[in-house]
Amino acid sequence: MILLRKSHKWLFLSFIILIVILIFSYIILKERKMELVIYDQETKEEYARTLLDPEDTFSVEWIHSVEKTKWKEKLQVNEEGKIILIETSFKSFGSGVPNQKEGKVHIKDGYIIMTDFYEEKKNYQWIHSHDANFEIKKNNQSFLKTNDIPHHHKAEIIIE
Secondary structure (H helix, E strand, C coil), X not given: CCCCCHHHHHHHHHHHHHHHHHHHHHXXXXXXXXXXXXXXXCXXXXXXXXXXXXXXXXXXXXXXXXXXXXXXXXXXXXXXXXXXXXXXXECCCCCXXXXXXXXXXXXXXXXXXXXXXXXXXXXXEEECXXXXXCEEEECCXXXXXXXXXXXXXXXXXXXX
C-alpha cells in the first residue's frame, strides 16, 4: 500500500473533490433544457412556451401580404441558445424575398426552397397579423395559431 504524507493526502483529496465537482457540472450543463418563448415585445405578455431538445426544429409560416402565397422559415436552436434559420421556402420572388443569400436553392412542389445558409438570430420578431394565417410548428406539429396572438401586436421568439 502506498503511504502518503499528510500534505499529499490533502492534495489528493482536493483533487478528487475537484474531479467530482467537474463531473457534476458537466452533467448539469449537458442536461440544460432550453425553452422557446413567444411573447409581446411591448407588454411582455407571454403567449406560448415549449421545451426544446437539440434535434427539434420549428417553423414560422404565413401568407405573404403582397404575393398572397405561403412562406415558411424553418429554424433550429444551437447549443448556445441562438436561433438558426436553416431553410426558407416560398412560391414566388417578390417583395421581401432574400436574393443574395449563401447556400443552395432548389424547387420542390412549386416552392423555391433556400437551404444551407445557417443565418444566426438572437431572436425572431414580427408584427402579427390575423390576415396572414400565421402559424408556428414544432417538429411539424402546430404549436401556435393565428388567433393565439392579438392582431397587429409586435411578437417575438426568444430562447431561454
